[in-house]
Amino acid sequence: MADELKKFREQIDRIDDELLRLFNQRAALAQQIGHVKGNGAVLRPEREAQVLQRMVQSNLGPLSGQGVTQLFTEVMSQCRALEAPLRVAYLGPHGTFSEAAVFQRFGQATDGLPTESIDAVFAAVENGAANYGLVPVENSTEGAVGRTLDLLLNSNLMICGEVMLQVHQCVMSNENDLSLIRKVYSHPQSFGQCQGWLNAHLPHAERITASSNADAARLAAEESFAAAVAGEQAAEHFKLKVLARNIEDDARNTTRFLVVGKQEVAPSGRDKTSLAMSAVNRPGAMHDLLAPFANNGVSMTKLESRPSRTGLWEYVFYVDIEGHQSDAKVATALAQLKQIAAFVKVLGSYPVAV
């Protein structure tokens, strides 16, 4: 038994030596690529998506596809950091799901910049304090994040990528027992995702809204008989005890985030395009707006409406379509749309989340 263990571990040591040599060889190539890029953008979302897709497709196991994605995300994070540091603004404070999404997408060799609001994320990228920003745009249970949609409409920043984060909510407290909890703090989005559980397990606790779930954890940490609904990372940060895990009503609960920046992303081969548009106010106008996509065989993956804020009962429609704006079918559909819509803005083409 001990002999067998030793033998296997010696094999692992030899593999690690080889991996280390190869990682450094890869890193040196990334450095050379950095010199070739000169002043151009270091981050190439389309290339990173292709690397991840290729590795997941050629994976023979036993590693899972998700495991391979995580490993290569970190490898690329370290290689990219040798070209230049990457600073990403997000909705803080420390311990939010936005922060978790930053590191899931960009890896640990990333400089995260927590900000106070979604507006401040956009501002940090616009004024150069950060290279990119990451903002929540929709949750599978609670729907769209209106502020992000409004800001996308008025900002010059483009969407450079999307991140899907599986959101697991926990109840955390200074107390050891749920029966002691009189107050629960959380962000309205998180309350919305856990209504069923809270009604069943904490029916008499007062629900108090906080500006973020990390802030909810901070408030709960300052009191007795209080709890917060937040991600596990917030419990670690504020040294709270986790009293219940995975309390979200839908186990698949996922938040979609967008990466915004000043860069137009080249096609990766598996892309999405997001746009905002509005119709002139006449019968059948909405139907006409969607016709260019159908007529050119372009699939729509999302349709969302928001009040336009320019007139009562006027709406802006946010649409996601499959493909890159430089793909022939998408380009033709967009050209036809521009002929008939009162307003169209392409918010960006970017790789589908891997």
Ligand SMILES: C=C(O[C@@H]1C=C(C(=O)O)C=C[C@H]1O)C(=O)O
């Ligand atoms: C090495 C490059 O720079 C960055 C790092 C990458 C990597 O480590 O594979 C890929 C894309 C870029 O974000 C590159 O552009 O190829």
